[in-house]
Amino acid sequence: MTNYIPTVGVEVHVELKTKTKIFSDARNGYGQMANSLTNVVDLGYPGTLPTLNEEVIMLAIRAATILNCNIQRVMHFDRKNYFYPDIPKNFQITQNDTPIGYDGYVEITKENGETKKIFIEEMHIEEDTCKSAHRKDKTLLDFNRAGVPLIEIVTKPCMTSGEEVKLYLEKLRELLSFGDISDCKIEEGSMRADVNVSIRKNERDPLGVKAEIKNIGSISNAKLGVEKEIERQAKLYDNGETFKPQTRRFDDKIGDTVLMRIKETGNDYRYFPEPDIPFVILTDEMIEEAKKGIPMLPDERRRIYVEKGVLEANANKLVQNRTISDFFNTLLEEKTDFKIASNMLLGDISAYLNREEKELNETTLTKERFLELVKFYQEGTITSKNLKEMLDMILESDKTIADIMKEQGIENITDDSEIRNVIKDIIQKNPESVSDFKNGHDRAIKFLMGQVMKETKGKANPRLANDILLEELKS
Amino acid sequence: MEEKLSREELLHVADLARIKLTEEEIEKYQVQLKKLLEDVEKINEVKGYDDEILIACWDDNTKLRKDEEGVMLDPKQVIENAPHHAGNYIEVPVVIGESEGA
Numbered sequence: 001m002t003n004y005i006p007t008v009g010v011e012v013h014v015e016l017k018t019k020t021k022i023f024s025d026a027r028n029g030y031g032q033m034a035n036s037l038t039n040v041v042d043l044g045y046p047g048t049l050p051t052l053n054e055e056v057i058m059l060a061i062r063a064a065t066i067l068n069c070n071i072q073r074v075m076h077f078d079r080k081n082y083f084y085p086d087i088p089k090n091f092q093i094t095q096n097d098t099p100i101g102y103d104g105y106v107e108i109t110k111e112n113g114e115t116k117k118i119f120i121e122e123m124h125i126e127e128d129t130c131k132s133a134h135r136k137d138k139t140l141l142d143f144n145r146a147g148v149p150l151i152e153i154v155t156k157p158c159m160t161s162g163e164e165v166k167l168y169l170e171k172l173r174e175l176l177s178f179g180d181i182s183d184c185k186i187e188e189g190s191m192r193a194d195v196n197v198s199i200r201k202n203e204r205d206p207l208g209v210k211a212e213i214k215n216i217g218s219i220s221n222a223k224l225g226v227e228k229e230i231e232r233q234a235k236l237y238d239n240g241e242t243f244k245p246q247t248r249r250f251d252d253k254i255g256d257t258v259l260m261r262i263k264e265t266g267n268d269y270r271y272f273p274e275p276d277i278p279f280v281i282l283t284d285e286m287i288e289e290a291k292k293g294i295p296m297l298p299d300e301r302r303r304i305y306v307e308k309g310v311l312e313a314n315a316n317k318l319v320q321n322r323t324i325s326d327f328f329n330t331l332l333e334e335k336t337d338f339k340i341a342s343n344m345l346l347g348d349i350s351a352y353l354n355r356e357e358k359e360l361n362e363t364t365l366t367k368e369r370f371l372e373l374v375k376f377y378q379e380g381t382i383t384s385k386n387l388k389e390m391l392d393m394i395l396e397s398d399k400t401i402a403d404i405m406k407e408q409g410i411e412n413i414t415d416d417s418e419i420r421n422v423i424k425d426i427i428q429k430n431p432e433s434v435s436d437f438k439n440g441h442d443r444a445i446k447f448l449m450g451q452v453m454k455e456t457k458g459k460a461n462p463r464l465a466n467d468i469l470l471e472e473l474k475s
Numbered sequence: 476m477e478e479k480l481s482r483e484e485l486l487h488v489a490d491l492a493r494i495k496l497t498e499e500e501i502e503k504y505q506v507q508l509k510k511l512l513e514d515v516e517k518i519n520e521v522k523g524y525d526d527e528i529l530i531a532c533w534d535d536n537t538k539l540r541k542d543e544e545g546v547m548l549d550p551k552q553v554i555e556n557a558p559h560h561a562g563n564y565i566e567v568p569v570v571i572g573e574s575e576g577a
Contacts (some may be wrong), residue, residue, distance in 0.1 A: 019544055020545075025545030026544070026545070026547045027544050027547065034550070034564050035550045035554055035563050035564065036550040036563075038550075038553055039545070039546070039547050040548065051538070052538065053539070053540055053542050054540060054541055055542035056542075057539065083492070083493045133564070135569075136569075137569065138561065138566050139566070139570065140564035140565070141566070141567060142565075143553070143565070268487070268491060278531040278533065278535060278537065279531050280536065280539075281537050
């Protein structure tokens, strides 16, 4: 900790989950052969004109709603002019004057349970640039990314630590991915964060000199980058030194920020309105339609899961996996044991998914088969050991749980009288253990249970057997 | 009013446009650009002029396209149409430390 007050603002770009690009009907895709997803608009050929994708507007309205923003009803686009090979028409189409969303917030919950609102200054729509790969003596360009729709979300300078930045980014990722707005994969570049850091001695002082950190590859690096930058600036001030506004980048290998360039002058992008795109006027109908598409968000999911009897820690874990959480949502109207259901999904089933590197919706598990499974487990017809044995078949075949049990020879004895007869017999044969039990030696019951399982070849429902054994011993 | 643009302003514009100018050109463009700006200024004299006309001079607003994929270019054509290419990439000279967009 330093004796300074840090001030941090965050800018996040996320790529929208549309089928096509923002101003052209070329595919919005990732991981394809370089320059295979383009048309003349994306390449900035002379004479081409942008046509605005309706879905971009709908997803942006949705994002603005989720981020508690006011929505700009009359918007236009602007040209941000600069010369750089990543945008061959020499300007990026963005929204400078009329961002679609403004004055919003998201709420983060800190480790001590305290909540804090992170205020969002504005969020605007813009086009992504092409991807450049710098080699020693040349730069290689791939235009597949050119024209992919983005929203940029800019916070007010209201965060004070790397931890808050981390919580904000996690929350934003959760909201935007559950809102089906973006897949928010930082490692694939569909969510990118830049942070602005400055420090000052007192609340009343003006904000200090700002350093921007770019190219942050993960949320944990964002936290670390902010912490390292606060340290670096504090050391300079402590030594009586100053520094110029600058752009730095986070270097994974050294786990610290390094200087990219000093900002000698302010940017001069000479924004002006984009004359090739008419005004966009958002009607009540459009806004209602966009809001209708918002799926159940994480906070509500967690609340409902806990209401249904899921442990709070497990409710959090369920929400961390979208496909598992969506599957769990399909059960909510059913009568089932949600605690068992959540334990199964997060335990053996998650272990299987991790091992096989699959998502739940890539298995054969259906709601009906899962409910059957939970029911059998709850009744004790199958044990956790059985579950492990059956799991591959449950998740890889379409057979009913009952059929799988038959095939695997899992036949647990759930018939009261059958188990009772076995137990009576065992009690008769082991008078010593019975008297041990009566003298308060709890270990005796384990021995007797072991005998029951041995006699039934492990097929007795353990819970039932335990209950009957206690009953018989006490009678 | 000054008859020419200041040298600093002219050099700033040249810098933004990434062009090098000779002394002779600097002199010439200081005058020419000033004249251009004055001509543009005349727009402000038009009565009832509205800035919005710069954005869209027609009433037909909110022109949106359905999110449906169309025909894309053949990647071979794309790279062959660029002055230089390396494999499937378009090749340009290294430019680092300049402002990048998004």
